[in-house]
Structure formats: structure tokens, C-alpha cells
Amino acid sequence: xxLQLLLTGNELMAGDTIDSNSAMIAELIxxxxxxxxxxxxxxxxxxxxxxxxxxxxxxxxxxxxxGGLGPTVDDMTSLALAKVTGNxxxxxxxxxxxxxxxxxxKGFRLNASNLKQTMLPAGCDIIANxxxxxxxxxxxxxxxxxxxxxxxxSELRAMMNDEIIPLLKRQFESDYVxxxxxxxxxxxxxxxxxxxxxxxxDWPDDVELGFRASMPVxxxxxxxxxxxxxxxxxxxxxxxxxxxxxxxxxxxPLTIAQAVIATAKQHKLSLCTAESCTGGRIAAELTGxxxxxxxxxxxxxxxxNALKQQVLGVSESSLASEGAVSETVARQMALGALxxxxxDLVVAVTGIAGPDGGTTEKPVGTVWMAWGSRDDLRVEKFxxxxxxxxxxxxxxxxxxxxxxxxxxxxxxxxxLMTRRRA
Amino acid sequence: xxLQLLLTGNELMAGDTIDSNSAMIAELIxxxxxxxxxxxxxxxxxxxxxxxxxxxxxxxxxxxxxGGLGPTVDDMTSLALAKVTGNxxxxxxxxxxxxxxxxxxKGFRLNASNLKQTMLPAGCDIIANxxxxxxxxxxxxxxxxxxxxxxxxSELRAMMNDEIIPLLKRQFESDYVxxxxxxxxxxxxxxxxxxxxxxxxDWPDDVELGFRASMPVxxxxxxxxxxxxxxxxxxxxxxxxxxxxxxxxxxxPLTIAQAVIATAKQHKLSLCTAESCTGGRIAAELTGxxxxxxxxxxxxxxxxNALKQQVLGVSESSLASEGAVSETVARQMALGALxxxxxDLVVAVTGIAGPDGGTTEKPVGTVWMAWGSRDDLRVEKFxxxxxxxxxxxxxxxxxxxxxxxxxxxxxxxxxLMTRRRA
Numbered sequence: 001x002x003l004q005l006l007l008t009g010n011e012l013m014a015g016d017t018i019d020s021n022s023a024m025i026a027e028l029i030x031x032x033x034x035x036x037x038x039x040x041x042x043x044x045x046x047x048x049x050x051x052x053x054x055x056x057x058x059x060x061x062x063x064x065x066x067g068g069l070g071p072t073v074d075d076m077t078s079l080a081l082a083k084v085t086g087n088x089x090x091x092x093x094x095x096x097x098x099x100x101x102x103x104x105x106k107g108f109r110l111n112a113s114n115l116k117q118t119m120l121p122a123g124c125d126i127i128a129n130x131x132x133x134x135x136x137x138x139x140x141x142x143x144x145x146x147x148x149x150x151x152x153x154s155e156l157r158a159m160m161n162d163e164i165i166p167l168l169k170r171q172f173e174s175d176y177v178x179x180x181x182x183x184x185x186x187x188x189x190x191x192x193x194x195x196x197x198x199x200x201x202d203w204p205d206d207v208e209l210g211f212r213a214s215m216p217v218x219x220x221x222x223x224x225x226x227x228x229x230x231x232x233x234x235x236x237x238x239x240x241x242x243x244x245x246x247x248x249x250x251x252x253p254l255t256i257a258q259a260v261i262a263t264a265k266q267h268k269l270s271l272c273t274a275e276s277c278t279g280g281r282i283a284a285e286l287t288g289x290x291x292x293x294x295x296x297x298x299x300x301x302x303x304x305n306a307l308k309q310q311v312l313g314v315s316e317s318s319l320a321s322e323g324a325v326s327e328t329v330a331r332q333m334a335l336g337a338l339x340x341x342x343x344d345l346v347v348a349v350t351g352i353a354g355p356d357g358g359t360t361e362k363p364v365g366t367v368w369m370a371w372g373s374r375d376d377l378r379v380e381k382f383x384x385x386x387x388x389x390x391x392x393x394x395x396x397x398x399x400x401x402x403x404x405x406x407x408x409x410x411x412x413x414x415x416l417m418t419r420r421r422a
Numbered sequence: 423x424x425l426q427l428l429l430t431g432n433e434l435m436a437g438d439t440i441d442s443n444s445a446m447i448a449e450l451i452x453x454x455x456x457x458x459x460x461x462x463x464x465x466x467x468x469x470x471x472x473x474x475x476x477x478x479x480x481x482x483x484x485x486x487x488x489g490g491l492g493p494t495v496d497d498m499t500s501l502a503l504a505k506v507t508g509n510x511x512x513x514x515x516x517x518x519x520x521x522x523x524x525x526x527x528k529g530f531r532l533n534a535s536n537l538k539q540t541m542l543p544a545g546c547d548i549i550a551n552x553x554x555x556x557x558x559x560x561x562x563x564x565x566x567x568x569x570x571x572x573x574x575x576s577e578l579r580a581m582m583n584d585e586i587i588p589l590l591k592r593q594f595e596s597d598y599v600x601x602x603x604x605x606x607x608x609x610x611x612x613x614x615x616x617x618x619x620x621x622x623x624d625w626p627d628d629v630e631l632g633f634r635a636s637m638p639v640x641x642x643x644x645x646x647x648x649x650x651x652x653x654x655x656x657x658x659x660x661x662x663x664x665x666x667x668x669x670x671x672x673x674x675p676l677t678i679a680q681a682v683i684a685t686a687k688q689h690k691l692s693l694c695t696a697e698s699c700t701g702g703r704i705a706a707e708l709t710g711x712x713x714x715x716x717x718x719x720x721x722x723x724x725x726x727n728a729l730k731q732q733v734l735g736v737s738e739s740s741l742a743s744e745g746a747v748s749e750t751v752a753r754q755m756a757l758g759a760l761x762x763x764x765x766d767l768v769v770a771v772t773g774i775a776g777p778d779g780g781t782t783e784k785p786v787g788t789v790w791m792a793w794g795s796r797d798d799l800r801v802e803k804f805x806x807x808x809x810x811x812x813x814x815x816x817x818x819x820x821x822x823x824x825x826x827x828x829x830x831x832x833x834x835x836x837x838l839m840t841r842r843r844a
Contacts, residue, residue, distance in 0.1 A: 010632065011632070011634055012445075013448060013457060013458050013459075013461070014448055014449075014452060014457070014632075015444075015445040015446065015447070015448030015449035015450075015452060016445075016632075016634045016641075016643070017445070017634060018440060018441070018442050018445045019440070019441060019444075019445075020440050022437070022441075022463075023437040023438075023439070023440045024437065025437070026435060026436055026437030027436075027437035030436065030437065035435060035436070035465075036435050037435075037464075037465075037470075038462065038463070038464050038470065038474075039435070039462070039463045040460065040461070040462050040463075041444075041460070041461045041462075041463075042459075042460050042461075043457070043459075048459070048460065052460075070611075071611075071612045071615075072611060072612065072615050072633075073615075105807075106807070107805070111612065111616060112616070113612040113615060113616055114612065210438060212438060273702075273723070275702075277709075278706070278709075279705055279706050279708065279709020279710065279714075279718075280695075280697075280702030280703065280704070280705030280706035280709060280721065280723065281702065281706040281709075282702070283701050283702030283705075283706075283723040283725075284700070284701050284702035284703040284705075284706045284814075286701065287699075287700075287701020287702060287703075287723070287725060287775075287814075288701070288810075288811065288814065290775075290776070290777055290778070290810055291778070292701075292725075293725055293726070296701075296725055296726075297725055297726035297728060297729050298722070298723045298724045298725040298726055298729040299702065299723040299725075300720070300722060300723070300733075301695070301702060301705040301709070301720045301721040301722070301723065302720045303705075303709060303714075303715055303718055303719055303720040303721075304715070304718075304719035304720055304763075306719060306764060307719050307720040307762070307763055310762060310764075311722070311733060311762060340729070340732060340733060341726075341729055342728060342732075354712070355712055356712070356713070388710075388712055389710065392706075392709075392710065
């Protein structure tokens with residue numbers, strides 16, 4: 001099947017928005033052996049849109065248009081499609097029904113701008129949108145199936161999965177593509193590639209190995225083609241899992257927090273947090289997981305020394321003699337949180353996120369972490385000399401991973417972190 | 423000047439890499455009033471590349487090609503340019519000199535793969551690359567200036583700034599472009615557009631109004647062209663600020679947390695948090711801002727009822743009679759946090775993030791928020807029936823914005839939230 005993509009939006013041309021939608025579409029269709037042959041991006045200009053729709057549709061079987069379905073005057077996909085097909089735009093009853101219901105459900109009043117989203121090329125079909133106010137548009141131009149989709153990523157993803165992929169599967173042949181995606185934390189792409197080269201110089205050509213960094217998790221992807229490649233995929237999946245070892249979180253999609261929550265539930269253990277330099281991010285990651293309340297009673301964000309003393313019982317003398325970023329304070333924070341939150345396990349972090357606050361002895365990037373239970377508490381120093389945002393991301397991920405390792409009885413530390421230790 | 427962009431790379435088509443280069447190019451040229459009229463992306467396929475170069479060059483004055491200059495077999499930009507111009511590729515002496523020097527400097531040995539990067543279309547000029555081994559290519563096709571650039575972002579940025587923009591400024595007229603970007607929370611794009619339409623039907627064509635949603639903040643962008651448009655820009659900036667009113671956070675780039683921290687610093691007020699359904703995200707947003715420690719001692723993530731009682735002093739009887747998601751509990755959480763954290767102001771949130779835990783009386787999306795000081799504490803219910811992730815994002819943003827409004831003495835609530843109130 002020959003598929004092309006047309007993206008529209010001034011924000012895509014002006015550099016205001018980085019296009020991630022086309023990557024999402026590519027990823028979703030790749031499981032069926034389909035690929036995007038060419039993609040064209042234009043601003044919100046009716047003439048340009050018309051020309052592109054006309055020329056792209058003439059050279060492919062499926063044209064997916066993304067963007068330009070919104071309520072404002074610069075959203076012109078519907079009008080451009082009407083012009084190309086020689087139709088007028090008129091109120092589409094199904095689109096109006098959808099919009100009315102959508103507004104009722106959300107408690108919005110229906111305004112004139114919104115109503116523009118119901119004006120579609122005469123005779124077109126709609127594509128249901130379960131996540132937003134704008135329906136998609138389906139029509140044909142010559143022999144080309146044209147599908148206009150919304151620019152909001154969550155709406156696009158749902159529409160691709162629920163409507164467009166099933167539709168394409170009915171109309172076009174798909175390949176038998178099998179993919180395994182593993183979620184890995186603490187090993188880099190080049191480390192894994194090196195291990196593979198060393199251990200398996202005979203890695204087969206027909207088992208594609210790919211990587212995608214989705215900070216802080218690395219996705220390792222294995223792909224085979226053809227109905228009978230399943231066994232081969234399983235075999236090489238096992239081999240690469242052997243190399244990844246305890247850095248494997250599980251099958252994608254999976255965040256470290258999801259892995260921790262699942263592991264804690266399995267072992268019927270509750271977790272709590274005491275955070276200084278991560279400022280609540282570890283707790284936020286944990287509570288981002290639905291159902292986390294069964295294993296996470298809560299945590300303390302003790303950013304100030306006073307709060308460390310007041311709520312966590314950190315001693316004034318330790319703060320004075322060793323400083324807030326120290327082994328003793330990390331331990332006291334952990335023990336304090338365990339007592340206050342009445343949890344089985346804890347992770348406590350105190351460090352220097354920067355850009356200010358570093359010293360020669362304790363430079364920006366220094367972090368002490370304490371984790372485990374009252375009777376089995378580890379305390380270690382790590383060193384992550386990166387900018388504040390990335391520091392908080394990595395320390396949060398590290399804290400969660402240390403909990404995962406503790407619960408599972410894994411003795412090691414993530415390789416990336418120990419390589420960097422101060 | 424009519425400029426178009428051709429991007430090449432299989433990784434861009436397969437969804438493995440998200441293209442940020444075209445946004446970078448757009449951003450760098452926009453200050454001179456130049457825009458990318460159209461961009462086309464294709465995989466590493468010689469025939470496709472040739473066709474696209476030919477058709478794009480025929481319809482513009484400048485064609486920037488990005489990618490395909492590397493040392494591997496799938497880098498084919500040079501070959502495609504040679505074919506289109508009817509030349510052979512041959513070793514370019516300046517490219518060889520650059521590569522030799524580059525390898526010496528880096529301590530690399532020059533290998534056959536690298537040498538491929540010196541094989542350029544006969545008669546072309548090179549564009550210096552100070553950051554990498556591949557030089558750029560400059561030639562003309564008909565009346566079109568064609569510039570081939572490397573795919574590595576840091577190399578591309580340097581080449582754009584040091585070589586290409588000066589070259590374009592010599593050959594083409596540049597405009598005097600001025601931009602104002604405002605950060606707005608709580609008003610949607612369509613609401614603002616409607617207000618503008620109603621208040622200023624005479625909105626001038628030469629003051630471009632644009633929007634960019636970077637959830638939860640909306641960017642409102644005004645652009646003028648020409649050296650004498652500055653006054654006009656100021657005038658219309660004031661007018662739109664008048665419409666946006668207390669929804670204005672400030673000039674971009676700005677997060678709500680940054681606005682809150684700046685406002686708190688200005689008023690010398692300290693802040694604390696008591697979070698249930700947002701699970702630490704409000705604290706994490708605040709501590710994401712460098713220097714937040716001067717106004718944020720910390721917060722309590724009281725996800726369980728036990729922790730609400732233990733640390734925040736929420737009464738057992740209120741929990742039993744009214745439930746954790748109630749006006750009374752929100753108030754008690756707020757007062758408890760103020761006492762424990764010894765802060766001037768607080769925001770406390772307790773709600774039902776879902777997907778489970780909702781009832782007819784308190785459906786998923788219900789949230790009680792308490793904010794302000796001990797002596798001036800407001801408590802209100804909001805209703806945000808969206809999925810868990812978006813709920814947490816919006817409630818976090820709302821909590822921060824209520825603090826900002828409180829400190830600044832702004833009586834209203836964000837419009838988006840009140841429209842949705844249960």
C-alpha cells in the first residue's frame with residue numbers, strides 16, 4: 001500500500017512546534033508492514049493545501065492529512081478538501097451530533113468557533129473522535145483514500161488505533177510484522193549494541209534490533225517479518241534479555257514507576273518517600289500510576305532543613321555538622337519517613353540540583369540516597385553532573401529503580417549510574 | 423524570498439527520530455522575515471531524492487536540503503544532486519582538505535567511509551562545517567540556490583549561523599521582524615479568538631495573531647514586519663493584554679510555577695503544599711524552578727487518610743462523615759500544612775483522579791481545593807472530568823494559578839475552570 005502524509009500548520013513551519021505526530025503515525029502503522037513514503041508539511045495556506053492534496057493524492061493509495069481541523073480561521077483542511085473535490089462545505093449532521101454531545105459532556109457551551117468544526121465537504125464521511133471536539137474526515141480523491149485527522153496528539157492516537165488502522169486493515173493487505181519492545185533502565189544504547197556485537201556476532205539480519213530513547217527509559221525493539229518468524233523472535237528476545245539482565249523493567253509501554261508499583265503490589269509491600277532535591281517528583285511519578293494508593297500512603301517533600309527536622313526528625317546537629325546533603329541526613333530522612341508514613345519501604349533523596357548551591361566538596365550533581373526498610377536500609381552517594389531538569393529526572397528514575405531492585409532482591413545498581421558515581 | 427526544505431533519512435520516516443532540525447532552521451530564519459514555504463521529507467531513496475530536488479528547486483529561490491551527507495551507503499544527497507545537475511561526483515579538494523584536517527585534529531584515522539564525504543558533484547562549492555567531518559554543498563539548479571546541510575543538529579546550527587544566514591542576507595532582502603509572546607493560563611485559543619473578533623473587528627492584517635498550546639500554558643504570539651511596526655506591535659500587545667486580563671502569566675518562556683515563585687519572591691511570601699490527588703506534582707513543579715528554595719520550604723503528599731491525620735491533623739470524624747474529598751478535609755489539610763511547614767501560604771488539594779474511586783455524588787474529576795493564608799483561606803470545588811494524567815496536570819496548574827491569583831489579589835478564577843465547575 002502506498003501511503004503519504006500531509007501535515008498542516010503555521011506552527012510547524014515557524015519552528016514553534018516540533019512535529020511528533022508523523023513519528024507517532026509511522027510507529028503505529030509499522031506493525032502492519034506499512035510505511036510512509038513521503039511527507040509534506042505546509043503552513044495554513046489554502047492554495048498550498050489544495051495543491052498538495054491534489055498532487056499527493058494523485059500519486060498514492062492513502063493520504064493521511066494531519067492538522068487544520070480546529071475551530072479557528074487558520075484551520076482550513078475541510079475547506080481545502082471541499083475545493084479539491086469540487087464540493088461546498090456544509091454542516092454535517094453526525095459532526096454536529098458529536099460536537100453537541102461533546103460540549104454537553106464537558107459542560108462547555110457550544111459557540112460559533114466550535115460550530116465551524118461541523119462544516120465538512122458535502123458527501124464526506126466522518127471519522128469518530130472519542131477524545132476531542134473535531135471529527136476526522138474520510139473521502140476519496142480519484143483512487144486515493146484521504147483521511148483527515150486532528151493535530152492534538154492524544155486525539156490523533158486514539159483515532160489511529162480505534163478507527164484508521166482497522167479501516168486500513170480491511171482495505172489493504174498488511175504484512176505479518178511482529179515486534180517486541182522491552183523497557184530498560186540504566187543501560188545505554190551503545191552499551192547494549194556493544195554487548196550484542198561481542199556476544200552474538202551471528203545476530204540474524206531478519207531480526208531487526210532498534211533503540212529508542214524515551215528518557216529516562218530506553219526502548220529496545222526487536223522486529224521480524226513473516227508469519228513464521230515468531231519462534232525466531234522469541235529466541236532472540238531471550239538472548240537479548242540475558243544481556244540486559246537486571247536492567248530490564250519489562251515489556252513496553254512501561255514506566256519505572258509502573259514497574260515499582262506492580263512489584264510492590266506483588267510483594268504486598270507499601271512505599272513512602274522523603275524528597276529534598278527531587279521536590280516531590282518521585283511521589284508524583286508513583287501517584288501517576290492508577291491504583292497506586294494501595295501501596296503508596298504518601299511522602300514528605302522536605303525542601304527546607306526546618307521541615308526535615310520538624311516532620312522527619314532529622315537532628316539539628318547532623319544538619320550542622322554534616323550538612324543537608326550527607327549520608328547521615330539521608331538515613332535520618334528515610335527512617336523518619338518510614339515512621340511517619342507507616343510504610344514498609346522508603347526512598348529518601350537529598351542532593352544539589354543546581355545551578356547554585358554547589359561547593360568544591362559537594363559539587364552540583366551530588367546526591368545521597370537512602371532506600372530499603374528500617375532493618376535493611378542502604379545509603380549511597382551518586383554523582384550526576386547534568387543540568388537541573390535532567391538531574392531531577394535522573395535522580396527520580398534512580399530512586400524508583402533502587403526501590404524496584406530492593407524489592408526484587410537485585411544486588412546491583414544501574415550501570416549508567418555507577419559509571420558516573422563520584 | 424521563496425524558501426523550501428527537503429529532509430532526508432529513513433529514521434525520519436520510520437518514526438524512530440522526531441525531526442527537530444526543521445524547527446531549528448525555521449526559528450533561525452524567522453528573525454529575518456524568511457519562512458519555509460513547504461517542507462518535504464523522504465527516506466534514503468535515490469530516485470525519490472532526485473525527483474524531490476528537481477520539483478522543489480523548480481518552484482523556489484532557495485532549497486535547503488538537510489541530511490544524507492554522512493559516510494554510510496544510505497547517505498545519498500551528493501549523488502542525487504550530481505544526477506539532477508547532470509554532473510558526476512568527484513573528489514572535492516577543499517572537502518578533502520577539511521576532512522584531513524578534521525581527522526588530524528580529532529586523532530581519527532581517515533578511512534574509506536569518511537572519504538565518501540569528499541565525493542561531491544563536479545563544480546559545486548562547499549559550505550564550511552566547523553563541527554563535523556561533512557562539508558555542506560552549495561550549487562544552483564536553474565534559478566534556485568541549493569544548500570545541502572548535515573543532519574547532526576549541532577553541526578547544522580553552526581552552519582546556519584556562520585555560513586548560510588550571512589550568505590542569504592547578502593543575496594536576498596531580509597525583513598525586520600518583531601515578535602511578542604505572552605504566556606496565558608485558563609483561557610482557550612477559541613475564547614481569545616472570539617474576544618478579539620468581538621472587541622477588535624478592525625484587528626490589523628499586519629499584526630499577526632497566533633497561538634501555541636503547550637499544555638497547560640497557552641502561548642499567544644504577536645508578530646509584525648518592517649522596521650517601523652514596533653509601535654504598532656506595542657499598541658496591539660496592550661489591547662490583547664486587556665482582553666486576556668488576569669489570565670496573563672507574563673512574557674514567554676514562562677511556566678505557571680515560575681510565575682508563582684517570582685510573585686512569591688516579590689511579595690516575600692513563603693508557600694507550602696498539601697497534596698492528595700496530585701500526589702506531589704505541585705511541589706515538583708515548584709521545585710523545578712531554580713531558586714525555589716527561598717520561598718518553598720516543602721509540602722506533604724498525604725495520599726492515605728492515615729497520613730492526612732498523622733501529619734496534617736485532619737480529624738478522623740471529618741474523614742468518616744464527609745469523606746477525604748470534601749470541603750472540610752481540604753480546609754484541614756491546608757491549615758495543617760501551614761502549621762507543619764511554617765509557611766505564609768498554602769494550596770491543598772483532595773480529589774478523585776480516577777479511573778476508579780468515583781461515586782454518583784463525587785464522580786471522577788471532582789476536586790476540592792483550599793488555598794491562601796491561615797486568615798484568608800478559600801475553599802472551592804472544581805470538576806475536571808478528564809483522564810487521570812490530564813486531571814493531575816490541570817489540577818496542578820489550577821493549584822499554582824490560584825496561589826498566583828491570591829498573592830496578586832486577583833479575585834477571579836481561571837475561565838476554563840469555572841466554565842467546567844460542577
